Amino acid sequence: MDQNNSILSEIFKGISFPNNEIDLIESKLETINLKKGDTLLRADETVLYQYYVYKGCIRTYYIDKYGKEHTLQFAINDWWISDYTAFFSTEKAIMHIEVLQDAELYRISKKDMEILFTETTQLETFFRKKMEKAFASFQKRILSNLAASAKERYVSFRTTYPNIEQNVKNYHIASYLGITTESLSRIRKELTQD
Known part of the structure; x- marks a missing residue:
């Protein structure tokens, strides 16, 4: 198969695979379509x-012992998402994954990833670089939550997720920022007055 006519050219931008690898990789990816409100994963x-998000919007969130939701990540077109703590270990999920917009996803199992890593080193390098970027991003987010004001966190959110606000609920954004919906409204008002 020609990679230019394959989803692989979008998922693995910048990598050119030989035809035999294209067929192998495509055989390991499974397409799934989900509707807004569907649950992709539950804790435990x-x-x-x-999952690779081809179209749509997904979020991961954690529910604390008081029943409060804490949004960890949104995944929009061209993002990867999972409960990585559980995916890379034998532990059960601690996150929930919810579909916020109708979505077309490509999924791959850990077992199939390991097979592909032995067959093509390009994929192992691709995923290693993705994980390095994700780790750095999460570290920046932790530091931001510790040291940045709520207004600064919101501005950073808008940079990271441009054009997402009209597609998610205010309480999801507030949960991601670690603030109340009232604080989010106040911050938005302040920014429109600046």
């Missing part, structure tokens, strides 16, 4: 896959 489930 076994995590078998990580």
